[in-house]
Amino acid sequence: KRMGCGPLHAACCSVRRRRRRRRRHAPPPxxxxxxxxxxxxxxxxxxxxxxxxxxxxxxxxxxxxxxxxxxxxxxxxxxxxxxxxxxxxxxxxxxxxxxxxxxxxxxxxxxxxxxxxxxxxxxxxxxxxxxxxxxxxxxxxxxxxxxxxxxxxxxxxxxxxxxxxxRPIVSKMRYYLPLFGSFDNFLRALQRSSCLLSSDLGKVIKPNVVFLRECGLSDCDIVKPSVPVSRMLTTNPERVRAMVACAERLGVPRGSGMFRQALQAVAFLNEDKIAAKVDYLKNTFRWSAAEVVIALSKAPMLLRISKDMLQRKSKFLLSEVGLEPMYIAHRPIITCLSLEGRVRPRYYVLKFLKENGLVDRELGFYTAVSTPEKYFVDKYICPHKKAAPHLAEDYATACKGEMPTNFLFR
Incomplete structure (x- = not known):
């Protein structure tokens, strides 16, 4: 009996062994x-x-x-x-x-x-x-x-x-791509705020976008790379509403051209910090309560300037230039411009020209420091190349922070 089944049994075993060997040596998928x-x-x-x-x-x-x-x-x-x-x-x-x-x-x-x-x-x-x-x-x-x-x-x-x-990343990207306008815009925002993909779309992102639109901000304003505003997308909606109310208290109404800057200025600053900065502005620039309101309504970013820089600017504008506090309050953009790279060099050019009778002494300081660079050079420096051949060189040096002792004829 064993002899009759032996060859068949051996053949079957041989087939099974060959199949196992093929499976073991088969290349991985x-x-x-x-x-x-x-x-x-x-x-x-x-x-x-x-x-x-x-x-x-x-x-x-x-x-x-x-x-x-x-x-x-x-x-x-x-x-x-x-x-x-x-x-x-x-x-x-x-x-x-x-x-x-x-x-x-x-x-x-x-x-x-x-x-x-x-x-x-x-x-x-x-x-x-x-x-x-x-x-x-x-x-x-x-x-x-x-x-x-x-x-x-x-x-x-x-x-x-x-x-x-x-899986939710697909639905979020479906919402974000039209909002940001392009994939590259969204990716830049994501690199700054990784919470864009982890925040709840229905409970946080969408309500904030709807509310900010109601405040008069365009989608471009909302998603601009300015960090404070774009971070609002992922912030608790109640806190965003509190920021908007704070911006309005600065005297900047919703829908105005300055509202986005006001919102950016107060974003993520608590009431105590804002009140402390307002008091500092009053004392540093000698402003009344009404004057500080005027200044902040025109230049809310004053709240973001460091106390040290504000102190240096107030000392220069009040003591050296001799401006009145009210003059500065109505033209607060002066305090937001670079002191070393713009305001101080232009002031000394203006002073040099006036002392040497090259311009009208009534020429305004604000006009000189607020005008675009090209216009300033064309109007205040180029016309005086013969009378003051080194004025352009001195001005360029001053703008680099290497202020010459004086602007002189040579």
Whole structure:
């Protein structure tokens, strides 16, 4: 009986052994780069997605007991030893490099260099735990559907980090792109305020945008790279309303041309700090309560100038130039201009011209310091090349902060 079954049994075993050997030596499945999804025909997007999902679904078998997270982060991901030591604490649960390998292949397919991928992992170690098929592929497909190119998606990964591995990023980008006007504008804002992608779109971002529009600000004003205003998008809406009320108390109504500057001036300053700066302005420029209101309504950015700089400007304007406090209050732009690079050099040019009878002595100080540079040179310096051949040289030197002792005829 054993003799009759022996040859058949041996043949079956031989077939099974050959099949096992073929499976062991078969090349690992290729991970198709994500950009194939974006470049494939829109007529069959599911086919490309399925190819990527199928490739990512069969990770290379590994020996869990031999996987050392820290060494993997250094040797495979390219992190420095200190970075790897810090990141490994968040990845101690990993028993296999299979998923991290798939994520790195995915990032490479997007066009990220090894250095860029290492930066992503260093900032967000848990990115290596993201599911390529269930999370990253759908996110890339969704962003591509919004019109983002593969290089733009790669740049977004490098800045967004952990927010990129969450599905809501697609709906947020759908809202932000029209608001900011372009992907580049949004990316610049994201680099300044990473909270743009982590903040709640429905409860924080949209209510703030609607309210700021009601205050007369255009979308361009709202998303301008001026940090205080753009940061308001991610701030608690009640606090934003308090900032607007504070700006109005400066005497700048909503919808006025100066309102955005007023809002920028008071943004993220509490009432005590604003009150203290107002008192300082009164004492430093010898202004009455009414005069400080006039000054702030015309130049609210006075609240952002340091006390040391305000002290230096008031000393120069009041003591050296001899201006009256009321004159400055009605022309507060003088206090916002550069003292060393503009106001002081122009004052000495004007003084030199008047003392030497080259201009009308009634020529106003405010006109001289507030006029554009080209106009100032054309009107106050060029006409006097023969009478004062070195005046232009002295003025240029003074504007660099190297004030000559005097402007003299030579």
């Amino acid at each position: 290729k991970l198709h780069p994500p950009h194939l999804i974006l470049s494939s025909s829109s007529a069959a997007p599911n086919t490309s997605l399925c190819r990527l999902l199928s490739a990512a679904a069969d990770p290379i078998p590994s020996n869990p007991s031999s996987f050392a997270v820290e060494e993997y982060l250094v040797g495979t991901c390219g992190l420095t030893r200190p970075q790897a030591l810090k990141a490994s604490k968040k990845l101690s649960h990993l028993k296999s490099p299979a998923n991290p390998d798939a994520v790195l292949a995915f990032l490479s397919g997007l066009g990220l260099s090894g250095t860029d991928a290492a930066a992503v992992v260093a900032k967000d170690p848990l990115f290596l735990c993201a599911k390529v098929d269930k999370t990253l592929v759908p996110v890339v497909a969704g962003l591509a559907g919004l019109g983002l190119s593969p290089p733009e998606i790669a740049r977004l990964v490098s800045v967004a980090h952990y927010c990129f591995r969450t």
